[in-house]
Amino acid sequence: METALIIVDVQNDFCEGGALGVSGGADTAAAITAYLRDNGWKYAAVLVTQDWHIDPGAHFSPEPDYLDSWPVHCVAGTDGAELHPGLAPVVKAGALTATFRKGRYEAAYSGFEAILADPEAEVPGTTADAGEALDGAEGESLPEWLNTRRIHAVDIVGIATDFCVRATALDAVRARFDTTVLPRLTAAVHPATVPTVLGELRRAGVTIDEDA
Template identity: 50%
Template structure:
């Protein structure tokens, strides 16, 4: 069975010191690097998602409720949107950027970044993805092109973008598992409920 590791939003703004930092986010970045090194033969592909906001409307707020609205974060082309420096991006095969003009929690709402920006990290793209006559490749498109049947998720944050990506992966028909020690949530209680929800939905929790 062809297997892909999906790294969800391991970005500077979602780690300590970022505009929307999650406790333990930097440790997740470093631990994921170790995991990919130690388990390099386990995955056929490694892909990553990025929040990549241009003008996401009410998703950004000066008075956020931390449920549907949030402080400004991961603005396209800024340092905060880059992958955390402790995440080893060398082995990433493709990056999918989401949320240019909407909230877009799920990686399956993202479209493939240009090949010359994979791995990302330099401020090469200062706004929306470039206009093209070619159809934009989604995460689902890419996984199907590469005959992936099983996806393993890790990253940030458990109770938001990891949750949405996992549920969409299930709906799309993939076998889905979650590396629970390599993800962190925003709210501890919501995170615990999310893990129960994902397990009940059919996600295998790898502890």
């Protein structure tokens, strides 16, 4: 069975020093890179997702509750939306197969809402005309991409365990992929909730690999 690794939202704004940095974000980026160095051979594809916001409405708030609303983060074309430098060895080694972006005009927690980025497209300088020029605006969705390549299993890592990793894993199961989360290669917004989140994922049919 062909398996893909999905690296969820390991971006500057979600790591320490970013607009919505979580504790352990940079360490997670480094740990994923180390994991791929030893285990990349297991995967038919290595994919990354990125939050890539233009105008996500109430997802951005000046008074965020950190559950449904958040500070401005991962704005399309900004440094905060770029992959964290801890993943640079993976990028330079050519280990990444494809990049998928999500959340242009909505929250889009799940990587399964993301569409394939077009590396040739130009990112505009302002949000006013961003919709027409953004990477992959009419691209292939992540589940379409996996199905076309007959990939039937996904391992999921990244940020944040309790939000975008969780949502991606739940959607992967709903889409009938054999789904595994590697929690040691994730970081959470609310670490105290992680046992509850992992329990929810197990009940939904996700395998939790505590040893990876």
